[in-house]
Amino acid sequence: MDYWDTSALLKLYAPEPDSAHFLARVAEGQRPLLTADLAAVELRCALQRKEHVGDLKEGGATALFERFTHDVAAGRIITVPYGPTVLEGVEQLVVRAYSADPPVLIRSLDAVHVASALASRAAWVVATDTRLRDAATLVALRVAP
Numbered sequence: 001m002d003y004w005d006t007s008a009l010l011k012l013y014a015p016e017p018d019s020a021h022f023l024a025r026v027a028e029g030q031r032p033l034l035t036a037d038l039a040a041v042e043l044r045c046a047l048q049r050k051e052h053v054g055d056l057k058e059g060g061a062t063a064l065f066e067r068f069t070h071d072v073a074a075g076r077i078i079t080v081p082y083g084p085t086v087l088e089g090v091e092q093l094v095v096r097a098y099s100a101d102p103p104v105l106i107r108s109l110d111a112v113h114v115a116s117a118l119a120s121r122a123a124w125v126v127a128t129d130t131r132l133r134d135a136a137t138l139v140a141l142r143v144a145p
Helices: 006-013 020-030 041-054 058-071 084-099 108-119 130-138
Strands: 002-003 033-036 077-080 124-127 141-142
Touching: 002 006, 002 108, 006 020, 006 041, 006 058, 006 124, 041 058, 041 084, 058 077, 077 108, 084 108, 084 130, 108 124, 108 130, 124 130, 130 141
Parallel strands: 002 033, 002 124, 033 077, 124 141
Antiparallel strands: none
């Protein structure tokens, strides 16, 4: 299965210039998608930010977030819980990332996403965030696009 970071997941719910590419990946790829529990918080904030700056009409953030929660409830998206396995993965990843030459300057939530992908045994990580992609590559995960 594919693990989707919030940077890519957002493109499924809010129109962005490259949304078509990500929607096509979902249409031709395996279902369900995997993501971390924390993606719900990140997605809600990103959608609300888009509404605030006028990229979404008033009430659009709530409507799109409800679509996401419906997809989770319907099993189209599986959230990976933040628990001991993910926490242990985060600790190992952060040490490895900052010990690399050159170091991968991973951020906390990106570390949770990569550790969640590892814990769920995802085949691919779908993300547009550069640091997250670098960290995923560091631990031999395949990255798309």
